[in-house]
Amino acid sequence: LLTAREEGKRAAEDRAKKQQSQAVVDLLRQQQAKELQDRGRRARERREADAARAATDKEALEQGQRQRADFILSQLGAESLQGIPGFESQTLADQLKTLETALRRQRTKTDRVPRAVPKPPRDPVEVQAEEREKAILAERVRILRDSPGMSEPDVMRQATERIDQRQFLLESDIRIKDLNAGGSQPPTGGPSQAQEPTSSDDDLSQARQMIQGLDPATARQELQTAGFSADEITRILGG
Structure with missing residues (x-):
C-alpha cells in the first residue's frame, strides 16, 4: 500500500512537472509569435513610409521637371516641337533631356553665328x-x-x-x-515789312x-x- 501511494505521488509530481514544462514552452512560443508579429508590423510600416516618401519625392521631381520644361519651351517657342519627332510619346524625363539638348543647340548656334542683318527702311x-x-x-x-x-x-x-x-x-x-x-523777307527796294501769315x-x-x-x-x-x-x-x- 505504501509503495502504491509513493508511486501515485511520483506520478502526480511527474504530471505537474510536465504541465509546468508545457506551460513554459507555450509561453515561449507565444512570445516568439508576438515578436515575429511585431517585426513584421515594423517592417510593413517602414515599407509604407518608404513608399510614401518615394511618391512624394517623385512628385516633387516631376513638378520640377515640368517647370524646367515649361521654361525651356518659353525660350525655344512652341513651334520648335514640330521638328522633334515622337516628342509627345516620350516620358517627362526624356522630354526634358530633349528640350535641354535643343536649347543648348540653339544657344550655341546663336553664339556662333551673330545676326547682323540690316533692317529694311520702314514705310x-x-x-x-x-x-x-x-x-x-x-x-x-x-x-x-x-x-x-x-x-x-x-x-x-x-x-x-x-x-x-x-x-x-x-x-x-x-x-x-x-x-x-517765306514771308519775312523784305520786298526789293522797300523797307522791311514782315507780314503776319494768315x-x-x-x-x-x-x-x-x-x-x-x-x-x-x-x-x-x-x-x-x-x-x-x-x-x-x-x-x-x-x-
Missing part, C-alpha cells in the same frame, strides 16, 4: 500710324488715371481726339513757321473742331502753342 506712313497708336494708348492711361469711372469706348474716343488734335496743331504750327520763313478758313475750321470739349484757357494755350495769332485765336474761339 513712313506705317511708322506714323504706329506712333499714333502708341500715343493714343499712352493718352488712354492718363485719362483712366484722371477719370477711372469713364467707360472704355469714351476713353478711347477722347484719347484719339486729343492725339489727333495735337497732331493737327503741330502740323499747323509747322505750316505757319514755313509761312513766316491761316486759311479751312485751317481755322479744323482748329475749331479740334478744340471742342476743351475749356477756353486750355484751348487758347493749345492754339498759341500751334502758332495761331491773337486775332485768329479770337476768331476760332468766337466761332
Whole structure:
C-alpha cells in the first residue's frame, strides 16, 4: 500500500512537472509569435513610409521637371516641337533631356553665328500710324488715371481726339513757321515789312473742331502753342 501511494505521488509530481514544462514552452512560443508579429508590423510600416516618401519625392521631381520644361519651351517657342519627332510619346524625363539638348543647340548656334542683318527702311506712313497708336494708348492711361469711372469706348474716343488734335496743331504750327520763313523777307527796294501769315478758313475750321470739349484757357494755350495769332485765336474761339 505504501509503495502504491509513493508511486501515485511520483506520478502526480511527474504530471505537474510536465504541465509546468508545457506551460513554459507555450509561453515561449507565444512570445516568439508576438515578436515575429511585431517585426513584421515594423517592417510593413517602414515599407509604407518608404513608399510614401518615394511618391512624394517623385512628385516633387516631376513638378520640377515640368517647370524646367515649361521654361525651356518659353525660350525655344512652341513651334520648335514640330521638328522633334515622337516628342509627345516620350516620358517627362526624356522630354526634358530633349528640350535641354535643343536649347543648348540653339544657344550655341546663336553664339556662333551673330545676326547682323540690316533692317529694311520702314514705310513712313506705317511708322506714323504706329506712333499714333502708341500715343493714343499712352493718352488712354492718363485719362483712366484722371477719370477711372469713364467707360472704355469714351476713353478711347477722347484719347484719339486729343492725339489727333495735337497732331493737327503741330502740323499747323509747322505750316505757319514755313509761312513766316517765306514771308519775312523784305520786298526789293522797300523797307522791311514782315507780314503776319494768315491761316486759311479751312485751317481755322479744323482748329475749331479740334478744340471742342476743351475749356477756353486750355484751348487758347493749345492754339498759341500751334502758332495761331491773337486775332485768329479770337476768331476760332468766337466761332
